[in-house]
Amino acid sequence: MLLELPPEIFNLVISEINHLRTLKDLSQVSKALHRHLLPFLYRDFKISVKDSNDLTQLHIPPFVKTYFKEDGTRDIVNCLSFVRNVEISPTISLQGHSCFENLIPHLFVRNVPSNQMEAEEHNNTVELIGKKALSVLLYIPKDSLQSFSWKLGFCEPPELLGPSGYLSQYQRRITSLSLFDDADCKLFPKSLTFTHFKHLRHLSWKGRVSEYHYLPALDANSDSLVSLELVFTNPSPFALLRDLSGPCTGYSHSRFAVTYLPKLRSLSLNNAWLQWDYLDLADAPFLEQLDSLKLLHCKRTLSFFERVMQLNRTIRLKSFELAVNDSDDGAIRPLHRGVIEDFLMSFEGLEELYLWDLIYQHNCEPSLVNGILHHKSTLRRLVHHWRGFVTLPSINFWFCEYPLPWHDCADLVFQNISLECFGFTLMPSVLKQKLEPYAANQRLKLLHLRVSWKATRELLINLFESRTRQPTRIMLDLPTEKRDHRDALCEEFTDIHNYLRVRCLLAFLQWAFGPTGLPNLKIFVVGELYGGSRPHIPFCRRPRDAPWPDASPQPPIMKRYKTFRIMTKADSYLWDEIEGARDMIGACADEWWGDFSPSANRFASRPRFPQGTTYRP
Structure with missing residues (x-):
């Protein structure tokens, strides 16, 4: 019965099935139906690490399948021709939290004195990972990918994301790019480039986020970008104390450069400065068009809320996520959380509200319950966690x-x-x-x-x-x-x-x-x-x-x-x-x-x- 539907209706019905197991069960009904479901069964392709001691050992799923048609003849299918989303990620918990700890942990045991040797081994390892992944990705038809995700937590190989890399040469029409790399690696590839992408709708970058790299990407995709996520340096406790006096190098909050993004609907910032000299997120033209806003451990968060209300900006958020702590305004002092409640009560229509708060004294802060109840007619999902801070x-x-x-x-x-x-x-x-x-x-x-x-x-x-x-x-x-x-x-x-x-x-x-x-x-x-x-x-x-x-x-x-x-x-x-x-x-x-x-x-x-x-x- 499904096969009797027009192709566009068939695709629409199948696209509503959001679980792969259901698709696999459905594909067992008949060989003809299985053939029609191949683009859905192999839409996602994941390359993963299979050995935490040697990250160059990649697990690559078999992508050449042999099927028998109803007349008994063989049909050899390259499943990569159906792939639209590629993800390179670990299936195991990696042992370190930095590029060197993951890629070449034996250097710490060996106490290698030469920085040149470290750099050479680091670059060779990253290059080998890139070449192994590239040997498979080249079988994917040119400009057919929709999304690419690098989630290994260390430097991206130039073979994949360099100016002459795979994505720049073969997959320029991707609409979604997600990166998770090491924020502190001194050997971070300076050749990393996003300027070849002109159709990005979704950009997520966690790690070594710099204006030098992400601003050209925002400019090149300003007319298409719908969602943006930037997770800046993940600070250590000692770096956090250094940050209290203001911006600094190393483990520091990085500023978010306000740009013109007319189609942006979702913005997520982690560990960013929301106010910087004359730049202020509250002045951003796209603020009033956002459906979703996430501000996690950002500097000047409360000042941002105050500025928004001073400017009388019209807020239309459906989803709001906030993680705030007592050092967010540059000094360790109790926050006036009435500002948060005032912000919540300055607009209507929230469907999702996620709050995380760090407090100093037990049960001494305002409840925010009035701000929550202000959205009672629309709110469907609520998360509210508070954590105590004891020094x-x-x-x-x-x-x-x-x-x-x-x-x-x-x-x-x-x-x-x-x-x-x-x-x-x-x-x-x-x-x-x-x-x-x-x-x-x-x-x-x-x-x-x-x-x-x-x-x-x-x-x-x-x-x-x-x-x-x-x-x-x-x-x-x-x-x-x-x-x-x-x-x-x-x-x-x-x-x-x-x-x-x-x-x-x-x-x-x-x-x-x-x-x-x-x-x-x-x-x-x-x-x-x-x-x-x-x-x-x-x-x-x-x-x-x-x-x-x-x-x-x-x-x-x-x-x-x-x-x-x-x-x-x-x-x-x-x-x-x-x-x-x-x-x-x-x-x-x-x-x-x-x-x-x-x-x-x-x-x-x-x-x-x-x-x-x-x-x-």
């Missing part, structure tokens, strides 16, 4: 999850807003108390309880070992030194809401997925959802027709519950059934805050997970 006489930084300042106002949110996705730091028992009276009016499909990675790991261990009564502190450990100071801090955080037990978590899930809970709930996640190596625990509703006991690997204690289970690979399609789920789980990323404490390395061992079980979307 000791030593140079260590310690970050603790606090109950929200609007903890006592959460019932007002549920009473007035029907949400589909909600991210929070309330304890499950408290959330149930706040949510239960209004559960019938909620459309909740996704809930995310955010706790530290260490707390998530301890919860995993307790879950698999059936230690249901073992309390887990939901904030990062306080240091063992300075015992008297630690005891004083611990007294502040002895509130019961700072501890979570597995039995309390499972009791909430039993209610939420049960007949009197949240009928639309599909996924509940505990943990941190940024950073590929960090654990999180996704639970989902068990299909009613699923066999019992569950055939998928589950902890023994999960056999007691028939309405939910830990998500498996077979359940991954649920993420695609929740609109905005992937945007929400990646929202408010603050991975560069969480890795400062020594406790991040003290607990290197991981619990043994059941084979075949996935703990990340």
Whole structure:
């Protein structure tokens, strides 16, 4: 029946299928249908690293397929002719966070004295990776690619992105370019160029972002660029302290140069200066046309909000994401967060609101609840995380999850807003108390309880070992030194809401997925959802027709519950059934805050997970 449709209708119907597994199942119906589905089955092509000790060993999926036609004859197909999106990314967690740590880690062990030797080995390794990828990419028809993504976290090979590289020579008509490289490598290829691309609609660059490279790209694509993401240098804690006195080299915030972008609808800036001399993002002509704005750990954020309101700019945002900390205006001091609430109340129509805040004192900041409720008629997805900032006489930084300042106002949110996705730091028992009276009016499909990675790991261990009564502190450990100071801090955080037990978590899930809970709930996640190596625990509703006991690997204690289970690979399609789920789980990323404490390395061992079980979307 599908094959009887006109080609344009057929393509439109198939394009609505957003899960590859469904397409593969559909392709098994008949050989003729399989043939027609080839452009959809092989639209995406991923080259990945298969050995963390030798990143030149790339995994390249087979791309030449042999099919038998209905008349029995063979048909050899080059699947690369259907590829429209290429991604080069790791399938494993790389061992380092810089170009040299990943590419040539033995240099640190060998203590190589010669910078020339380091440069030569670095360049040879990058060149080899580029040549291996190029040997495959050349089989893709010229100017047929729509998107290209480099996500390995180290320097891009000139063979791919240089002035005479593959993209510049063979794929000039790409509309989407995404790069993730090393911000600090001194051997970063200066020949990197984007000037050959004239049709970019989406540009994302994380790492060595410089005006020298990205401004020509913005100028060349000013009439076509729809979304722009720039993630500047990822600062270390020591560099962060240096930044407080103003712009500096190295780990510093970089300015975002305001340009004319008449079609821009989505802007995401991370670690950028929003005000610089006479330049001010608040004066940007495209500000009033934006549908989505993300400002993560940017300098002069509050000053930007104040300037926007002074200019009486008309804001039409549908999605707003903000991560702010107490050093964002150039000095460590408490922020006047009333500015954030004033900004939220200066316009209407938000559908997605993601907030991450870093505070100094426990429950002393304004709640922002009025700003949230101002968008009650349109808001569908809400994330609101606050993290405490504790400084000791030593140079260590310690970050603790606090109950929200609007903890006592959460019932007002549920009473007035029907949400589909909600991210929070309330304890499950408290959330149930706040949510239960209004559960019938909620459309909740996704809930995310955010706790530290260490707390998530301890919860995993307790879950698999059936230690249901073992309390887990939901904030990062306080240091063992300075015992008297630690005891004083611990007294502040002895509130019961700072501890979570597995039995309390499972009791909430039993209610939420049960007949009197949240009928639309599909996924509940505990943990941190940024950073590929960090654990999180996704639970989902068990299909009613699923066999019992569950055939998928589950902890023994999960056999007691028939309405939910830990998500498996077979359940991954649920993420695609929740609109905005992937945007929400990646929202408010603050991975560069969480890795400062020594406790991040003290607990290197991981619990043994059941084979075949996935703990990340």
